[in-house]
Amino acid sequence: MDPALSLLTSHSSLMTVAVSILPEQQLAALNAAYRQAVSRRRLRLLLGAGVFAAALVLAAIGAEVNLRTFFTYFGNFISYFDRILTLDNGQRVWADVGEWFWGLRKWLKMLGETLLISYVGTLIGAIFAFALNFFAAENTSPSSWLRFVVRRLLEFARTVPGIVFALIFVIAFGLGPMAGVLAIAIHSTGALGKLFSEIVENADMKPVEGIRSTGASWLSCMRFAIVPQVTAGYASYALLRFEINVREASVMGFVGAGGIGQELVVAIRKFYYSDVSAILITIIVTVFIIDISTGWLRGRLFGKEART
Amino acid sequence: MTAPQDVDTAQMRARYPDVFDRPASARLAMPAMIVAALAILVYGLVDLDFSPSRLFAGLSQLGWISLMMIPPDPGSSLPIYLKALGETLSIALLGTTLAALFALPVSLLAARNIIPSQILRFPVRRFLDSIRGVDTLIWALVWINVVGLGPFAGVLAIAVSDFGAFGKLFSEAIEGADQKQVEGIRASGGSALHEIRFGLLPQVLPVIAGQVLYFIESNTRSATIIGIVGAGGIGLQLAEQIRVLEWQKVSFLILMILVAVAAIDFISGKLRFAIIGRRAVA
Missing domain, CATH: 1.10.3720.10 (MetI-like)
Incomplete structure (x- = not known):
């Protein structure tokens, strides 16, 4: 039975109040329109699904997906976790934690370096973003061509992945944490510059008018009208960025740009299985601690502003 | 009710002590935080082997690299x-x-x-x-x-x-x-x-x-x-x-x-x- 018809009849049979059933002709027209609308939607959905499936098949061919390799080697994936949780002497890692974390002192030192890389990188990035964002914001930029240039610059800095910058910087500045710091600083400049300028665009412009009416220069307008409104937001975003950069810095070592990543990539490539799990756990725990403490700090510092 | 101009500063100071005399901890918190942040920055720069000479050498190297990047050219690949x-x-x-x-x-x-x-x-x-x-x-x-x-x-x-x-x-x-x-x-x-x-x-x-x-x-x-x-x-x-x-x-x-x-x-x-x-x- 047609949905519309069945709905009407069931209503009329249930309720004591008589619901006048539409005349047959009108009902047929309504049902036809309903069916047409539904079938059109179904057709569109089906078409979309078809296109998507075709794209997937194409992608599978492009990415050399080989299900046979996958199934033959999937056991390896499971057993990989078995292996990284086994010590050299065949015991489970947690049977001898001292042996498992034998290099803890060295790893903690590298981890400290990682944190320092992300801290210095974030701070330098934040300083540059601070210097640039007033030129990128719609409401404060002194001229439109300057805004265009600064915006494209920031876009470039955040679209090119940090690790690509790191690869190039390792060649320019030599191996070591300096390349990592600069790569993170550039990427953070791009990301923070955009966020900062969005905060400025949301700032109240009345203080600026007030200060400009006293004959102040553009610089004083920014300093006394905009900066007091936006510092809390800036600091909050910078802390969030620090959190992200800790993750980023932990893999900078993969290309020789310092930090714990160096140890990890050596352990993975040379099949020091139990070291892999130990380093991974140290990284995960550190990231977790950083996430929680910056979250707490942000709530502590900016909770009041955020609430009002 | 007193008109605003009748209220002298001393009276206001007595009525709203926390506006006029913020405790030292509140006044010093911001500068202290900034100093601490900068101190860690300087320590980090030293610890991570940042030296002006290295920075300038690297920057000039980077300048060369950027020059050599122009124009972008895929060659035959x-x-x-x-x-x-x-x-x-x-x-x-x-x-x-x-x-x-x-x-x-x-x-x-x-x-x-x-x-x-x-x-x-x-x-x-x-x-x-x-x-x-x-x-x-x-x-x-x-x-x-x-x-x-x-x-x-x-x-x-x-x-x-x-x-x-x-x-x-x-x-x-x-x-x-x-x-x-x-x-x-x-x-x-x-x-x-x-x-x-x-x-x-x-x-x-x-x-x-x-x-x-x-x-x-x-x-x-x-x-x-x-x-x-x-x-x-x-x-x-x-x-x-x-x-x-x-x-x-x-x-x-x-x-x-x-x-x-x-x-x-x-x-x-x-x-x-x-x-x-x-x-x-x-």
């Missing part, structure tokens, strides 16, 4: 690069789709309104958290160990690391869904599965589709990165050309990546608008 770019896009698309397919059922298990029991939900959430805690690059290295070098390892790496992210995002979308429609299905005698299919999914699917599209976009970037450790795609070409100092090819590859990312941004923006419709905009 343009077909290879186009193929690699296609590979990268394939990795992003397949990896994200796989992750979404596997994350959907798991995210139901992590959602408060589906599984009310904390004991069941907690391990699922921690499991997703720890997957998310490991970077995509690390997953790529692990999968390379398992299925060998090549783009397939990249697909699996993106699938695994996004699985963690999707699980969390989807479960949040499900928790944010309106319960009334689910109650309506239950009232008309639907089973638990009916509730999910007809009460929940119609609300949640557009949100999920938007997130998946957004991730395909951002994974185009991740897929470039994982190539650097050997998981195929354009990142592999980029890393190789950087190592052999073919700077014109490097700048061409970077341009290709930027254009591809911008194109994907544009397309997925349009698609998202078409799927979610004006509801999300309004």
